[in-house]
Amino acid sequence: MRVAFAGTPEFALPALAALAARHEIVGVLTQPDRPQGRGRQLGASAVKAAALARRLPLVQPATLKSAQGREALILWAPEVLVVVAYGLILPPAALGIARHGSLNIHASLLPRWRGAAPIQRALLAGDASTGVTIMRMNEGLDTGPMLLRREVPIAAAATAGSLHDELAALGATLIVEALDALERGTLVAEPQPGEGVTYAAKVDKAEAPIDWDEDARAIGRKVRAFSPWPVAETVFSGQQLRIHAAYPLPDQDANAPPSEVKSIENGTIFAVKDNYFAVRCGRGSLAVTEVQLPGRRNTAARDFSHSHALLGQRLG
Numbered sequence: 001m002r003v004a005f006a007g008t009p010e011f012a013l014p015a016l017a018a019l020a021a022r023h024e025i026v027g028v029l030t031q032p033d034r035p036q037g038r039g040r041q042l043g044a045s046a047v048k049a050a051a052l053a054r055r056l057p058l059v060q061p062a063t064l065k066s067a068q069g070r071e072a073l074i075l076w077a078p079e080v081l082v083v084v085a086y087g088l089i090l091p092p093a094a095l096g097i098a099r100h101g102s103l104n105i106h107a108s109l110l111p112r113w114r115g116a117a118p119i120q121r122a123l124l125a126g127d128a129s130t131g132v133t134i135m136r137m138n139e140g141l142d143t144g145p146m147l148l149r150r151e152v153p154i155a156a157a158a159t160a161g162s163l164h165d166e167l168a169a170l171g172a173t174l175i176v177e178a179l180d181a182l183e184r185g186t187l188v189a190e191p192q193p194g195e196g197v198t199y200a201a202k203v204d205k206a207e208a209p210i211d212w213d214e215d216a217r218a219i220g221r222k223v224r225a226f227s228p229w230p231v232a233e234t235v236f237s238g239q240q241l242r243i244h245a246a247y248p249l250p251d252q253d254a255n256a257p258p259s260e261v262k263s264i265e266n267g268t269i270f271a272v273k274d275n276y277f278a279v280r281c282g283r284g285s286l287a288v289t290e291v292q293l294p295g296r297r298n299t300a301a302r303d304f305s306h307s308h309a310l311l312g313q314r315l316g
Helices: 011-021 044-054 067-076 118-126 159-186 215-227 301-307
Strands: 002-007 022-031 033-036 042-043 080-084 102-105 129-136 146-153 234-235 239-248 269-271 277-280 285-292
Touching: 002 011, 002 033, 011 022, 011 044, 011 080, 011 102, 011 159, 022 044, 022 067, 022 146, 080 159, 102 159, 118 129, 118 215, 129 159, 215 234, 215 239, 215 285, 234 269, 285 301
Parallel strands: 002 022, 002 080, 080 102
Antiparallel strands: 033 042, 102 129, 129 146, 234 239, 239 285, 269 277, 277 285
């Protein structure tokens, strides 16, 4: 099948590779190069690098709302357009170019978590499971009819990074299944239910600071949801302290009276153990296992406690 592919970040790479192994990729759309890193130099997207390595036709229109932006897509004459985390709006004029329409890989069980950050929002909400939905695209925000849907449990220690990789691989498998069914004429569309709709707003770095008055379980979810970006953070001795890994302590440990510490305000480090230091929260306590100070590498809590006086320190 003649497939046009639209995607930008690393999440799209497994799908591109899987499709290239089974179908003819007639062209790739990706976002224009953007400033990256501290130097803010223009850098290519992950999909651009992969397309160039495979010597695939590539264009980077700033918009598909203009006839000029859609020109390459029309010339490629695809039978189907596959869209994975492309990041640009596809107007009706673009969605209808391919004979079989446009199919999207979305990293949630629609209609839950429509929008930009379904992986992070599922973790923040404490969802027990998530998954991937293959849908036929329309003008709405992830509102198109569902074609395939596969659920996976969210592991207790899952981070946004690990769940990203798991769902990217699952999406690659499902899009191949969808195109196989499309070729056989057995692909069936099902409207999304009207109930259970939630929206996954884009993650903002302003969400990174930890509020120690919150429940330890919620803070633990935040640490996992914001790994590897933007990384949950607090303040330690006047400096930013990024928390890369942590988990809520069992109730019997979380509520143990910290006899060594006089002040027990929320955010207080009340115990220092071999592999973590414990912080009192609004409800329960958090075991912090990996941190980072500005300009330093990630540090295990054990090593951090050897170089800093932690007991009784208040974070935030």
